[in-house]
Amino acid sequence: MLAFVTFALIVLFFTVLVLIGKTNELSEDIAGKGMNYDAKSKWNGYMLLGFVIAFFISIVYQVKLLAPIMIPKSASYHGEKTDNLFYVTLFFMTIVFILTQFALFYFAYRYNQSKNKKAYFYSHNNKLEVIWTVIPAIVLAVLVVMGMRVWFQIFDVESRDKNALVVEVTAKQFQWMARYPGADGKFGHRILDTAHITPTNELGIDWTDPNSHDDFWSDKLVFIKGKPVLVKLGALDVIHSFYLPHFRVKMDCVPGIPTQFYFTPKYTTEEMRDYLKTLPWWNTINPETGEPRWKTFKYELACTEICGRSHYGMQKEVVVVKDQAEYDEWMKKQSPIYVAPKAEGTATDSTAAPATAATDSTSKETAKTGKPVAELVKK
Amino acid sequence: MSAHTTTTADVHGHVDTDHIHGHDHHHEPTWMETYIFSTDHKTIAKQFLITGMFWGIVGGLLSVLFRLQLGWPNDTFPFLETFLGKWAEGGKISNEFYLAMVTMHGTILVFFVLTGGLSGTFANLLIPYQIGARDMASGFINMLSYWFFFAASIVLFTSFFVQTGPASGGWTAYPPLNGMRDIAINKGSGLGFDLWALAMTFFIISSLLGGLNYVATILNLRTKGMGMMKLPLTIWAFMFTAILGILSFPALLAGVALLEFDRLLGTSFYLNMIVVNGHLLDYRGGSPILFQHLFWFLGHPEVYIIILPAMGIVSEVLSVHSRKPIFGYRAMVVSIMAIVVISFLVWAHHMFVTGLNPNLAAVFVLFTLLIAVPSAIKVFNWIGTIWKGSIRLTVPMLFAIGFVSMFISGGLTGLMLGNSPIDIQLHDTYFVVAHFHIVMGVAAFFGMFAGVYHWFPRFYGRFMNDTLGYIHFYVTLIGGYAIFFPMHFMTGLPRRYYTFANFETFNNFNFLTQFISVAAIVVFLAQLIFVVNFFYSIFKGRKVDVERTEGEHTYGNPWEGTTLEWTAPIERIHGNWAGEIPSVYRWPYDYSVNDKPYISQNTPLAPGEVEHT
Numbered sequence: 001m002l003a004f005v006t007f008a009l010i011v012l013f014f015t016v017l018v019l020i021g022k023t024n025e026l027s028e029d030i031a032g033k034g035m036n037y038d039a040k041s042k043w044n045g046y047m048l049l050g051f052v053i054a055f056f057i058s059i060v061y062q063v064k065l066l067a068p069i070m071i072p073k074s075a076s077y078h079g080e081k082t083d084n085l086f087y088v089t090l091f092f093m094t095i096v097f098i099l100t101q102f103a104l105f106y107f108a109y110r111y112n113q114s115k116n117k118k119a120y121f122y123s124h125n126n127k128l129e130v131i132w133t134v135i136p137a138i139v140l141a142v143l144v145v146m147g148m149r150v151w152f153q154i155f156d157v158e159s160r161d162k163n164a165l166v167v168e169v170t171a172k173q174f175q176w177m178a179r180y181p182g183a184d185g186k187f188g189h190r191i192l193d194t195a196h197i198t199p200t201n202e203l204g205i206d207w208t209d210p211n212s213h214d215d216f217w218s219d220k221l222v223f224i225k226g227k228p229v230l231v232k233l234g235a236l237d238v239i240h241s242f243y244l245p246h247f248r249v250k251m252d253c254v255p256g257i258p259t260q261f262y263f264t265p266k267y268t269t270e271e272m273r274d275y276l277k278t279l280p281w282w283n284t285i286n287p288e289t290g291e292p293r294w295k296t297f298k299y300e301l302a303c304t305e306i307c308g309r310s311h312y313g314m315q316k317e318v319v320v321v322k323d324q325a326e327y328d329e330w331m332k333k334q335s336p337i338y339v340a341p342k343a344e345g346t347a348t349d350s351t352a353a354p355a356t357a358a359t360d361s362t363s364k365e366t367a368k369t370g371k372p373v374a375e376l377v378k379k
Numbered sequence: 380m381s382a383h384t385t386t387t388a389d390v391h392g393h394v395d396t397d398h399i400h401g402h403d404h405h406h407e408p409t410w411m412e413t414y415i416f417s418t419d420h421k422t423i424a425k426q427f428l429i430t431g432m433f434w435g436i437v438g439g440l441l442s443v444l445f446r447l448q449l450g451w452p453n454d455t456f457p458f459l460e461t462f463l464g465k466w467a468e469g470g471k472i473s474n475e476f477y478l479a480m481v482t483m484h485g486t487i488l489v490f491f492v493l494t495g496g497l498s499g500t501f502a503n504l505l506i507p508y509q510i511g512a513r514d515m516a517s518g519f520i521n522m523l524s525y526w527f528f529f530a531a532s533i534v535l536f537t538s539f540f541v542q543t544g545p546a547s548g549g550w551t552a553y554p555p556l557n558g559m560r561d562i563a564i565n566k567g568s569g570l571g572f573d574l575w576a577l578a579m580t581f582f583i584i585s586s587l588l589g590g591l592n593y594v595a596t597i598l599n600l601r602t603k604g605m606g607m608m609k610l611p612l613t614i615w616a617f618m619f620t621a622i623l624g625i626l627s628f629p630a631l632l633a634g635v636a637l638l639e640f641d642r643l644l645g646t647s648f649y650l651n652m653i654v655v656n657g658h659l660l661d662y663r664g665g666s667p668i669l670f671q672h673l674f675w676f677l678g679h680p681e682v683y684i685i686i687l688p689a690m691g692i693v694s695e696v697l698s699v700h701s702r703k704p705i706f707g708y709r710a711m712v713v714s715i716m717a718i719v720v721i722s723f724l725v726w727a728h729h730m731f732v733t734g735l736n737p738n739l740a741a742v743f744v745l746f747t748l749l750i751a752v753p754s755a756i757k758v759f760n761w762i763g764t765i766w767k768g769s770i771r772l773t774v775p776m777l778f779a780i781g782f783v784s785m786f787i788s789g790g791l792t793g794l795m796l797g798n799s800p801i802d803i804q805l806h807d808t809y810f811v812v813a814h815f816h817i818v819m820g821v822a823a824f825f826g827m828f829a830g831v832y833h834w835f836p837r838f839y840g841r842f843m844n845d846t847l848g849y850i851h852f853y854v855t856l857i858g859g860y861a862i863f864f865p866m867h868f869m870t871g872l873p874r875r876y877y878t879f880a881n882f883e884t885f886n887n888f889n890f891l892t893q894f895i896s897v898a899a900i901v902v903f904l905a906q907l908i909f910v911v912n913f914f915y916s917i918f919k920g921r922k923v924d925v926e927r928t929e930g931e932h933t934y935g936n937p938w939e940g941t942t943l944e945w946t947a948p949i950e951r952i953h954g955n956w957a958g959e960i961p962s963v964y965r966w967p968y969d970y971s972v973n974d975k976p977y978i979s980q981n982t983p984l985a986p987g988e989v990e991h992t
Contacts, residue, residue: 003458014911021844021912025921037771040845044772047853048780055860066868069887082800089798093791100787103762108780111701112770119702119971120767123991128763129710129756136755140748140794147798148741154800155737172654173564192652192659199657236654237564238556239667241732241807245871245884248804252733254667255555256651259734293887300884304807304873306549307556308565309474312876 042114052105068281079248164228171240171253174310188212216334220317241305418518424503431496438487450896452878478547485550502617508944511602516595527585538574546575554649590621604963611967616691627680634673675726689826700776701768704968714753747797774848775833782825789818813866836937841920847912858902
């Protein structure tokens with residue numbers, strides 16, 4: 001019944017609209033103004049002028065309302081540069097935007113037929129056209145140069161700190177697997193073949209490699225303030241994308257092709273909270289937690305490449321600690337993956353972690369059965 | 380008129396003037412031949428337009444449905460279960476169907492509405508009319524072009540009804556998500572995706588058949604005197620659109636074919652070392668990134684395939700209704716050419732964060748920002764066109780102005796997205812959604828509406844209703860900005876998310892997503908006003924004023940335009956012109972010159988008049 005009433009109302013609405021339209025048309029015809037656009041141009045001229053003014057006012061209002069709740073300032077060093085570039089571009093854009101939008105709507109108002117009866121035959125002006133070709137070209141060239149300077153700083157492999165904290169993040173439907181190298185700072189090898197990759201060892205970690213023994217999974221990503229991080233990325237099933245909104249970091253995780261991103265966190269989680277505490281909006285109460293928003297602020301990792309039904313659920317917390325000492329303390333509390341394999345039911349899985357520590361020689365032997373990731377994907 | 384016409388460029392032997400009048404040695408076209416399997420460009424244009432409108436409603440409706448989920452992620456809508464059944468159990472759209480709707484919305488609007496519906500309609504209607512030809516170079520191939528489009532439509536529509544649902548891995552169809560026929564990974568990667576691929580194959584065939592025809596017609600069938608530099612900008616735009624399509628669509632066809640090989644035959648073009656549930660699958664040596672290259676090699680030119688016809692239409696409409704020549708005709712032609720050339724060199728700007736070689740990215744940044752130059756020239760020239768005009772603010776004119784406004788707003792944000800370091804943050808977020816919806820979604824629709832309102836009298840000999848048109852325009856202009864402008868502030872919020880509730884970082888915009896959803900629903904309803912107006916006006920619209928009658932045909936020029944389509948009889952006959960085809964003596968933009976409101980292209984130069992060059 002409700003559906004029928006709704007449907008009837010919609011039909012009625014459109015019928016009324018059509019009748020209004022037809023009535024207007026007939027009354028124009030009676031007045032003999034069928035093709036006369038004078039009156040229409042007049043009121044539409046005011047409408048367009050009104051629109052552009054209202055549009056500009058609404059943009060100011062939107063900035064006021066929405067800018068405070070946007071993702072806050074960059075928490076990484078390179079992110080400050082990309083943000084800066086964003087604002088430089090925004091500056092040029094705003095000028096062009098205001099000038100062209102205003103000119104467009106103002107001319108439509110100023111030169112509408114009711115105000116200007118005779119059009120001015122003016123087909124071209126080469127000088128003017130050269131000017132408005134060259135000026136954008138120069139501005140764009142400046143933006144390209146600025147952009148590329150930042151771009152090559154971000155991806156400058158040579159100047160990278162060799163002692164950077166390395167974290168390996170592997171994505172799969174629908175979670176992030178973050179592996180830390182442990183105290184030795186070295187990851188255990190991975191061997192990508194059907195013998196090593198098993199439901200309990202999806203990465204194909206070679207347990208005969210002693211470096212693997214202190215590797216650990218982490219339920220959150222932990223970085224150190226001021227210490228460069230190299231995130232080594234991969235994916236098991238489909239493409240995912242590693243996205244740290246606060247750090248201006250994004251890189252796809254592609255099955256079969258390793259990728260990476262190198263950056264340096266600038267603010268610890270605590271420092272960021274302290275900064276947000278100074279902003280009015282962040283002091284408002286979050287109805288869900290009942291606390292001021294800055295208090296529950298946290299860095300997060302998200303997926304930005306469509307990866308299936310639970311794409312929206314691939315969340316992981318990111319924490320930036322203040323120094324190496326705090327990091328080491330956290331690391332001590334983590335338990336290595338290596339002890340876990342006992343639960344694997346290793347009967348059919350000869351390469352799963354042996355009970356005794358493997359020597360170097362056995363490690364090499366086992367390694368023959370498969371190739372390290374890097375070799376496989378390099379071809 | 381026949382006084383200055385010396386030749387007829389007959390397309391088919393049987394389309395000369397005698398036979399139009401039904402002389403007995405050829406059979407009269409049957410009802411089937413006239414309305415269904417027609418080879419007449421005007422009928423085919425209508426077929427494309429009406430099919431496009433159907434898809435526009437479907438695509439728009441999908442966006443309304445997923446906006447319900449985005450705006451009210453915690454609420455249920457019981458009526459949805461009535462219509463969608465298992466896809467919306469308990470009145471809540473499932474996350475799988477949400478992605479399917481997003482995917483189909485993209486596919487439908489990009490390809491079936493704004494490529495098929497826009498190019499198909501106006502290239503078909505205007506090319507023969509404006510160059511002075513009786514029909515397309517090959518009416519039969521033209522007919523095939525539509526029927527492949529129809530077949531594509533049927534297949535795509537069918538995919539909504541298969542058990543695992545339509546394709547749901549994004550309109551970009553990236554493997555491996557769409558590369559394996561495993562519904563555990565993605566439901567839409569089952570039969571739904573195969574149907575998607577089949578539909579796209581038919582669509583590409585349709586597009587190629589149409590495109591070849593457009594180019595051949597424009598190059599070969601121009602009437603006497605119609606030099607290339609006397610072509611209206613619409614025709615330039617359609618020709619370069621067709622060239623773009625001919626050169627880029629095959630890359631997608633190849634890409635999709637290889638994707639189906641991976642899916643059906645177990646090849647590994649795009650797959651390598653895939654691990655599912657802890658089992659290493661047998662795929663070796665492919666690259667998912669290869670597909671992205673193939674896809675975007677079409678995908679980026681595709682956005683120009685969408686926007687160029689709209690630009691052409693808008694150039695024409697702005698000039699006619701400003702009663703002024705287009706400003707900088709040559710610059711406009713050259714900038715179309717520049718856009719076409721550069722558009723082939725920018726595709727990887729969709730792939731800055733795929734792990735692409737940073738040096739390679741630099742090249743693509745350069746060309747991406749470079750393409751803004753011809754785009755800027757066009758904008759400045761449009762504004763120059765209306766400056767000091769005597770502007771008739773008709774409905775098509777308003778839509779043309781709206782197009783320029785949208786193109787500016789959406790185009791400018793491209794400067795941020797095209798600059799790779801900024802794109803790191805913006806890629807795949809709502810900022811991108813806002814950008815491309817404004818610049819190629821709403822803008823292209825505005826161009827299309829400008830075209831429909833402007834050439835409706837050419838289609839049906841009647842006008843569309845003004846009052847409804849004005850309502851349609853203002854609701855769409857204000858509503859379009861209300862939907863997409865605030866999205867810029869959702870910078871950094873990932874797109875294609877079913878809900879933001881899992882993230883502290885993204886969960887602050889609930890009131891805004893609701894506002895956007897309401898605006899989207901209002902704008903969608905406003906489009907229905909257009910649809911109602913369209914069909915109502917076919918039968919009841921105000922008739923075009925008859926200026927003169929010759930024999931059994933009447934003539935009128937509803938907008939006082941100079942181009943050839945208005946020299947043909949209002950009645951729309953097979954072969955377009957009742958007598959001989961008019962010859963052309965002047966460029967198409969002689970408005971407000973020599974103390975005349977306009978001078979048609981087929982008017983010979985007055986004694987002593989210098990031809991405009």
